[in-house]
Amino acid sequence: MTEHRQQPTLDTVAAAAGVSRATVSRVINGSPRVSPEAKDLVDRIIAELGYVPNRAARSLVKRRTDSIALVLREPDATVLADPYLASIIIATSQALTGTGVQLVLVNAQNDAEHERLADYVRSGHVDGVLLASMHADDPLPQVLIRAGVPTVVGGRPDRPISGLVYVDSDNVGGGQLATERLVAAGRTRIATIAGPPDMTAATDRLTGYHRALARAGQAAGQVAYGRFTRTSGEQAMAELLDRAADLDAVFAANDMMAVGALRTLRAAGRRVPDDVAVVGYDDIELAQHTEPALTTIRQPIVEQARTMTELLLIQIGGHPTGGPVVLPTELVERDSA
Amino acid sequence: MTEHRQQPTLDTVAAAAGVSRATVSRVINGSPRVSPEAKDLVDRIIAELGYVPNRAARSLVKRRTDSIALVLREPDATVLADPYLASIIIATSQALTGTGVQLVLVNAQNDAEHERLADYVRSGHVDGVLLASMHADDPLPQVLIRAGVPTVVGGRPDRPISGLVYVDSDNVGGGQLATERLVAAGRTRIATIAGPPDMTAATDRLTGYHRALARAGQAAGQVAYGRFTRTSGEQAMAELLDRAADLDAVFAANDMMAVGALRTLRAAGRRVPDDVAVVGYDDIELAQHTEPALTTIRQPIVEQARTMTELLLIQIGGHPTGGPVVLPTELVERDSA
DNA sequence: CAATACCGTGAGAGCGCTCTCACGCCCTCA
């Protein structure tokens, strides 16, 4: 293994260029108060020596690290393939390219790690925090805000938190969009498989469902609850079929549950979309490959990540950010409805 | 917004405890050369003041940042849902919990960003680098090794690089496993859809396929090439059917191509597995939901990430690491073969 | 009992950088 040769420092460069450390620093930081000749000379020496500023030293004096934390709260390896998470991570990372800001991934699954997270942030290793997803009763956002740490969360918290900036997608609008699609297709006995009542995304989608039905002048339909998993979707669909054998459409609050519903419907001998139309939510990869391909609602994940990142950087810059941002969703028409 | 109250420093704590800065430092770093009384006192003051050491200051003098970079080279938003990537990220992050080491995600898509990556690492912001996936002709590993940066890469490079530590899964063994499954099922005209010839994972799987056939005493079967995408799998399958209408089995070098093959086979009126048995590779989420569910090869992604992380930490610790590690794969039996 | 060892502690020198301040220079203006 190559020996770590001593990295050149500011002083090395200054000495080689015959100027002071301050001048080199000015060149590096693009200060206008440097003569063109000095700048050229220093630039040349820097290239020659392969000098790279030491980030630790810089952030020690600047009180700035130029990196932000993306905090994930999904717990274990079972969610490994969670496409939403993956998208958020990649999209955030991409939103950061060109800004010179680095992304630090932080896993904070349990409470102990939440504690450490606060310390971690206060230790000055990051300038701000992105919380990937809000969970009910999560004290983290408030802790961070109270500590004066720039923070942006993804998804609306279950109750308002003053000073909290969040970026959500329009779940109410999405649920409404999905249900309206079913109404427009002439369905009149539209049921729904809702998500866990303790998640705002789930309750918002249900609200959208109710709203669309009301606007269409239809009576409230059957509601069954799932846990956003395929098997819970299968069960909920069975329950729905049991309670309302004549239903002709289902809006599932996410695609995995829709996939489960599709299975139950097939097992029950119902044809999709002929007998029962199905609309999902999320537009996961799998939605393209089901039989029939799933009509669903697409969330603006990339845009959400980008918006969150932008808001955070603005906040870090010390500027005021507006309130929460809610991004519109989109209907993806396929074959199941 | 709360004012960032002045964080207490070592001096603050020392003054409050009536000891010297050095003693506080010793307590924090768990030095044995501190009297129990002093330690208790300092611990109490630290808790009282909510003191957290400043990481920048620490790493400035220690030349250690306690964070590592995970470098991704998947380019754009189209691979957003790449489950392999997501798994690697999450698994790495999990492998790091409890070590006190932080994960910095770095996107290095194009060459310009590769350049900057080297600088970035030399700027001392990370202690080592994990390269998520090897691409052919990638100069990065050599650059890093030459710079003396601890590095571990995922996947075998296309040609040996001296001093490079990599962790691969046994693609040859996996390809063999898949093909043997087909042989064991009594298939005698086994074709394969191989991946891009410039990726070692693809060529290794093909090698495994050939080896299994040779061991079984069967003649070499038809080989068509895809690009690891579903549509390329569809095309390759059509090509295969064209060249050998009587084939009774296909080994696809990844699941996405297997899904494509399934489509083409269905369109061609072939029943799976009755007429044609299909085995995929990767065991992606989707493999559970195809019709029929896909028999496939599972890679030890979590273990791979964990191993890579461990090897890197050992290297960072200055200890010698053994050579490359190759992890075994596993057959997942479902309905397509 | 003197010599030696060790142990807990404090003083202080940096780590590599930024940034304020002061200084000399040239240019402008009255």
Place this chain on the structure above:
DNA sequence: TGAGGGCGTGAGAGCGCTCTCACGGTATTG
């Protein structure tokens, strides 16, 4: 011609921490 005002530059004081070194005190040894 002298006062004033930039403008480019250098000196030097830290940022918060670790770590070496020296020192007094107690325990151990011949």
